[in-house]
Amino acid sequence: MADNKNIVLITGRPNSGKTSSLRNLNQEKWVNLNADMKETPFRDRFAASVHITDAKDIFPYIQEIEENPDIEGGILDTLTHLMTMYERQYVLTASNTQRAWGDYGNFYRELIHTIKAGTKNYAILCHEDTQLNEQSRQMETRVPVKGQIGKIGVEADFTIVLTAKQMPIRVLEKYENDLLNITDEEREDGLKYVFVTRVTKEYAGGLMRAPMGLWKRNELYIDNDLNLVFQRLKEYYG
Numbered sequence: 066m067a068d069n070k071n072i073v074l075i076t077g078r079p080n081s082g083k084t085s086s087l088r089n090l091n092q093e094k095w096v097n098l099n100a101d102m103k104e105t106p107f108r109d110r111f112a113a114s115v116h117i118t119d120a121k122d123i124f125p126y127i128q129e130i131e132e133n134p135d136i137e138g139g140i141l142d143t144l145t146h147l148m149t150m151y152e153r154q155y156v157l158t159a160s161n162t163q164r165a166w167g168d169y170g171n172f173y174r175e176l177i178h179t180i181k182a183g184t185k186n187y188a189i190l191c192h193e194d195t196q197l198n199e200q201s202r203q204m205e206t207r208v209p210v211k212g213q214i215g216k217i218g219v220e221a222d223f224t225i226v227l228t229a230k231q232m233p234i235r236v237l238e239k240y241e242n243d244l245l246n247i248t249d250e251e252r253e254d255g256l257k258y259v260f261v262t263r264v265t266k267e268y269a270g271g272l273m274r275a276p277m278g279l280w281k282r283n284e285l286y287i288d289n290d291l292n293l294v295f296q297r298l299k300e301y302y303g
Contacts, residue, residue: 077229082258138186
């Protein structure tokens with residue numbers, strides 16, 4: 066299988082800026098595979114914006130992305146809803162639910178294999194849930210996917226994981242860097258949508274990860290801008 070390094074997993078709670086992070090991509094060269102069945106929070110110009118209504122349709126769409134030389138990448142918004150859709154359409158309606166849950170896991174693994182075997186950029190968005198681990202007494206974050214996949218953790222399949230958050234400006238001012246640009250409007254609101262790039266003591270139990278050296282130490286917080294992220298990946302991998 067080819068080693069596609071241009072894959073980013075974006076996690077976050079609702080209204081944390083996951084979908085808005087797509088706004089500065091070269092949209093005319095991107096395909097948005099929308100499993101959430103909702104509109105983007107900006108006026109989009111994607112080469113195609115497809116509402117996924119059958120979970121299994123994801124595979125021919127990815128194939129079309131790979132075969133089109135004019136397309137730079139694909140977006141899945143969100144992996145969480147796609148897996149919920151598969152469950153509703155193919156597990157809950159099955160006569161043999163044990164086999165159907167096995168197929169659920171195989172569907173996920175085939176999806177990840179297909180993306181990793183690809184050659185285009187991919188942004189995979191997903192929801193996250195944070196709960197208290199009663200044994201460790203530590204808050205732990207997970208992507209709410211069922212079965213063995215959820216136990217292992219979706220993030221285990223990705224090299225680059227960023228978490229989208231709303232952050233107070235007073236906190237961000239301590240982390241000035243070239244990828245963190247605070248506008249006058251954001252200062253007025255006192256709030257900015259950002260990506261968090263790594264786990265710290267404040268984010269113990271978080272999902273963030275990256276290859277060593279991708280982010281500088283002062284780049285704990287960066288703009289929630291996937292265009293900047295893919296530019297950095299291009300610089301890092303050469």
